[in-house]
Amino acid sequence: xxxxxxxxxxxxxxxxxxxxxxxxxxxxxxxxxxxxxxxxxxxxxxxxxxxxxxxxxxxxxxxxxxxxxxxxxxxxxxxxxxxxxxxxxxxxxxxxxxxxxxxxxxxxxxxxxxxxxxxxxxxxxxxxxxxxxxxxxxxxxxx
Amino acid sequence: xxxxxxxxxxxxxxxxxxxxxxxxxxxxxxxxxxxxxxxxxxxxxxxxxxxxxxxxxxxxxxxxxxxxxxxxxxxxxxxxxxxxxxxxxxxxxxxxxxxxxxxxxxxxxxxxxxxxxxxxxxxxxxxxxxxxxxxxxxxxxxxxxxxxxxxxxxxxxxxxxxxxxxxxxxxxxxxxxxxxxxxxxxxxxxxxxxxxxxxxxxxxxxxxxxxxxxxxxxxxxxxxxxxxxxxxxxxxxxxxxxxxxxxxxxxxxxx
Amino acid sequence: xxxxxxxxxxxxxxxxxxxxxxxxxxxxxxxxxxxxxxxxxxxxxxxxxxxxxxxxxxxxxxxxxxxxxxxxxxxxxxxxxxxxxxxxxxxxxxxxxxxxxxxxxxxxxxxxxx
Numbered sequence: 001x002x003x004x005x006x007x008x009x010x011x012x013x014x015x016x017x018x019x020x021x022x023x024x025x026x027x028x029x030x031x032x033x034x035x036x037x038x039x040x041x042x043x044x045x046x047x048x049x050x051x052x053x054x055x056x057x058x059x060x061x062x063x064x065x066x067x068x069x070x071x072x073x074x075x076x077x078x079x080x081x082x083x084x085x086x087x088x089x090x091x092x093x094x095x096x097x098x099x100x101x102x103x104x105x106x107x108x109x110x111x112x113x114x115x116x117x118x119x120x121x122x123x124x125x126x127x128x129x130x131x132x133x134x135x136x137x138x139x140x141x142x143x
Numbered sequence: 144x145x146x147x148x149x150x151x152x153x154x155x156x157x158x159x160x161x162x163x164x165x166x167x168x169x170x171x172x173x174x175x176x177x178x179x180x181x182x183x184x185x186x187x188x189x190x191x192x193x194x195x196x197x198x199x200x201x202x203x204x205x206x207x208x209x210x211x212x213x214x215x216x217x218x219x220x221x222x223x224x225x226x227x228x229x230x231x232x233x234x235x236x237x238x239x240x241x242x243x244x245x246x247x248x249x250x251x252x253x254x255x256x257x258x259x260x261x262x263x264x265x266x267x268x269x270x271x272x273x274x275x276x277x278x279x280x281x282x283x284x285x286x287x288x289x290x291x292x293x294x295x296x297x298x299x300x301x302x303x304x305x306x307x308x309x310x311x312x313x314x315x316x317x318x319x320x321x322x323x324x325x326x327x328x329x330x331x332x333x334x335x336x337x338x339x340x341x342x343x344x345x346x347x348x349x350x351x352x353x354x355x356x357x358x359x360x361x362x363x364x365x366x367x368x369x370x371x372x373x374x375x376x377x378x379x380x381x382x383x384x385x386x387x388x389x390x391x392x393x394x395x396x397x398x
Numbered sequence: 399x400x401x402x403x404x405x406x407x408x409x410x411x412x413x414x415x416x417x418x419x420x421x422x423x424x425x426x427x428x429x430x431x432x433x434x435x436x437x438x439x440x441x442x443x444x445x446x447x448x449x450x451x452x453x454x455x456x457x458x459x460x461x462x463x464x465x466x467x468x469x470x471x472x473x474x475x476x477x478x479x480x481x482x483x484x485x486x487x488x489x490x491x492x493x494x495x496x497x498x499x500x501x502x503x504x505x506x507x508x509x510x511x512x
Contacts, residue, residue, distance in 0.1 A: 006264070008254040008324035010475065018230055019319060019371040026321060026369035030471065037464040044457070044500045050444070051503060051512055054437045061435060084416050091409055093368045096391040102306045102343070105379025113384035114370045139431050326474045358402045360482070365474055393402045 022114060025122040029086050032079035039076045070140040078133035085125035089118060164188045165240060167198050169210055170251040173260050180258075182249070183207070189240050195248060196224050196235035199262070211261035219377050222313030226262050227251040232318040232375045253318040269314050272334040276356055278341060281349025300345040307340035307385050309378040316372035316382050328361035332372035335363055336382035339389040354392055363390055404466060411463040418456045425449070444507040457500040465493040 008015075016027040049060040063069070093099055093113075098121075100112025167187045172180035185206050187198045196214055203210050212235070215221040219237040228238055228250055240248060256264035316332040317323050323331055338357055342350045357363040366386045373383040391397040425443070426434045433439060443449050469489040473482055506512060 006258050012324040013321040019374050022370040033467050048503045057437045094390050095396050099384050099387050109379030111373035111381040113381050328477045360401050364401050364405045
């Protein structure tokens with residue numbers, strides 16, 4: 001990227017601190033998407049070990065059935081739930097649902113699209129992700 | 144000469160004898176000979192009504208006249224004085240120092256725009272993308288030729304776009320947008336909101352041609368509804384809403 | 399392909415995948431998580447044709463959605479004709495590769511080759 005364009009770059013794109021919870025959701029959505037894609041590729045590889053027979057399967061399963069493996073899977077569950085719930089919120093927004101209606105703006109110009117419905121959607125996504133992660137960890141460590 | 148001097152004196156409303164002063168940190172950068180930007184600090188007297196633009200003009204008048212800043216109307220109408228003030232894109236003339244709740248005010252040029260010098264940035268790309276979406280009414284007939292016709296609109300039809308017609312092309316939305324931070328080909332929230340402004344206008348017949356322009360790999364689909372554009376808009380345009388409503392046409396939710 | 403068509407596919411694959419992945423996870427939780435991962439149980443899952451078909455569908459849906467998402471992120475990070483073409487074709491190749499690799503597992507087990 002040419003220096004004279006004065007773009008913020010990845011640091012600016014990834015900085016979630018300046019523009020409220022919507023920008024945090026944007027950043028988490030991106031991060032969870034990349035994380036889930038990496039997990040998905042690893043999962044396809046992991047399950048292909050079944051072609052090596054019982055020994056191969058059990059060997060690979062042993063690698064994942066550890067404390068670190070369970071914590072990693074817990075994070076994957078959280079990413080999956082957040083990406084799903086927030087994804088549905090964003091899709092509804094893209095379809096024009098819950099973003100308000102055009103109207104003559106009045107000072108102090110609170111943007112109608114950044115309303116409480118979408119904020120509740122984001123907080124719900126975070127909360128549900130945390131609950132799902134805790135449930136997942138309870139299931140995995142409970143056995 | 145005396146007349147010019149008196150006009151210059153009128154240009155700032157802040158008396159130097161003010162009881163309170165703040166530190167104004169101004170980013171200095173001249174692309175012709177500087178490798179990187181640096182900050183210069185000035186102690187500026189302020190009143191509770193002093194705007195950031197007035198503080199910068201105070202610096203120009205009393206400390207360093209070489210500070211480059213663009214401004215004109217001083218009332219959030221011309222869209223000239225957009226800059227990063229304490230980390231967020233704002234209009235300098237529309238931001239009172241007292242509302243920032245800080246004794247240190249840092250001003251930098253807007254992100255995602257090439258710097259001319261110090262706080263002044265180039266707007267060519269913004270105007271190019273604005274022009275690209277055909278910001279005018281498109282129709283085969285015209286009311287200028289026929290004296291029998293007027294393009295009448297109901298108040299409800301006006302409501303559909305009037306909010307988006309408030310855009311002053313200040314560029315704050317493009318400066319805050321996370322996609323603009325890395326994507327130099329992205330059309331940007333300003334142009335997309337203006338595309339909606341004309342598509343939603345009942346007098347306009349250019350919907351299809353505009354939708355074709357924005358349905359591109361660096362068009363409307365690169366907006367991810369982060370909403371930063373709407374949060375910084377000083378005129379209540381809410382570009383994020385316009386973009387989502389515009390997307391509805393491409394997804395088949397609107398016709 | 400038009401960008402709007404690609405994005406409609408992106409949304410469609412997401413919604414379909416949500417429903418099917420939910421079934422996939424529920425199957426892991428029914429009858430105990432650890433038991434469901436035992437070799438015989440996993441093998442039985444793969445050999446049950448409707449479940450194998452669902453796994454194949456999830457594989458396709460998530461590969462399409464995931465690699466298109468990656469394409470979008472990469473296109474936004476850097477621009478240029480050659481780079482953008484490389485990203486688009488690279489993601490398409492990775493998507494096909496992953497589907498082929500995952501399908502191989504499903505088909506081989508389902509045909510009784512394990």
